[in-house]
Amino acid sequence: MKRTILIFSALIIALFSLMQLGKYVLVQNSSSAEWIIAGIAVAFFFIGILINRKSQQKETLKAGKASSSQLRELGLSKREYEVLIHLSEGHSNKEIADLLFVTESTIKTHVSNILLKLDARRRTEAIAKARELDLLVR
Amino acid sequence: MKRTILIFSALIIALFSLMQLGKYVLVQNSSSAEWIIAGIAVAFFFIGILINRKSQQKETLKAGKASSSQLRELGLSKREYEVLIHLSEGHSNKEIADLLFVTESTIKTHVSNILLKLDARRRTEAIAKARELDLLVR
DNA sequence: AGATTACTCATACTAAAGTACCAAATCTTA
DNA sequence: TAAGATTTGGTACTTTAGTATGAGTAATCT
Incomplete structure (x- = not known):
């Protein structure tokens, strides 16, 4: 939602910049107006794609959704975040252990740390808090 | 992401529609070109907001999210769905029991039934499956 | 009215989850 | 490279969660 607003703001700014160019071209040849507007549309499109891609690179860390800065704030390590994602997918500790090729004991440690850092008791x-913090996809 | 693409497509279409209007206005008075482009920008903006709001309305249905037909298909009773929602909020059986003014035993029964009906082991x-089935908000 | 479904609750288990410590190896980074 | 953080793993123990089974009550449908 916030991203969408950002994109629109950028697009509006881009449009008004193009207006300055368009204005002078128009007084020379008003019959080519439709091409100028088409140009603006194309510019819009690519600027949108560019901004979207940029914000995605910054925000999306691998499979998950959390930004690394967000994780740092929470004190969550990379591995812990990985476990958190598997947690949210409904896996048991044993299953997560098998997925990550470690022992269940290790996962228990990770989960305990996650609970501490997210201030959760279960x-x-x-998972609910992570979703609230926008750390998970979907 | 899919929504963003949709919005952009709609905007491009809207722009080309406005082109038709703009073209005829321009040949009459080419000095007003800048106002037409400004109008397009405003139209863009509001169309974006409208589409965004619409897709939000479609996604957020009431407090819970599941339709009664969806619940009937799954065989989930009203009470079970209620428990499911509290489950997704991260409550323990005891907490849910207190929230619904019943015993923990009752909640255990409900949860067991929920697991059966959603074909889940935990x-x-x-919760993950319910979210997949679009039964939960957020 | 009789059958069905939903909701409630209990007991007795088993299975997971979570806590508290401790400790070693590896990575990072100032 | 030394210090700190991360990752891994273990033991022992407590707490929740989940299963199986039975059963009573109320509401709904035929």
Whole structure:
């Protein structure tokens, strides 16, 4: 939502910049107006794509959705975030252990740390909070 | 992401529609070109907002999100759905029991039934599946 | 009215999850 | 390279979660 607003703002600014160019071209040849507007449309399109791609690179860390700055703020490590994602997918500790090729004991440690850092008492609460913080996809 | 693409497509279409109007106005008075482009920009903006709002309205249905037909298909009762929502909020069985003024035993029964009906082995998996089925808000 | 479904609750288990410590190896970074 | 953070793993223990089974009550449908 916030991203969408940003994109629109940027597009509006781009449009008004193009207006300055368009204005002078128009007084020379008003019959080519439709081409200028088409040009603006194309510019709009590519600027939108560019901004979108840029913000995605910055915000999307691998599979998940959290930005690295967001994770740093919470104190969540890369591995812990990985476990958190598997948690949200409904896996048991054993299953996550198998997925990440470590022991269940290790996952328990990770989960405990996640609960501490997210101030949750249960894995389900951790998932809810992570979703609230916009750390998870979907 | 898909929504963003949709918005852009709609905007491009809107722009080319406005082109038709703009073309005829321009041949009459080419000095007003800048106002026409400004109009297009404003139109863009409001169309974007409208589309965004519409897609939001479609996604957010009431407090819960599931349609009663969807619940009937899954065999989930009203009460079970209620428990499911509290589950997704990260509450323990005891907490849900207190929220609904019943015993923990009752909640255990409900949860067991929910797991059966959603074909899940853990409450976290039930939450994930419920989200997949679009039964939950957010 | 009788059958069905939903909701409630209990007991007795088993299985997961979570806590508290401790400790070693590896990565990062100032 | 030394210090700190990360990742991994273990033991022992407590707490939740989940299963199985039975059963009573109320509401709904035929």
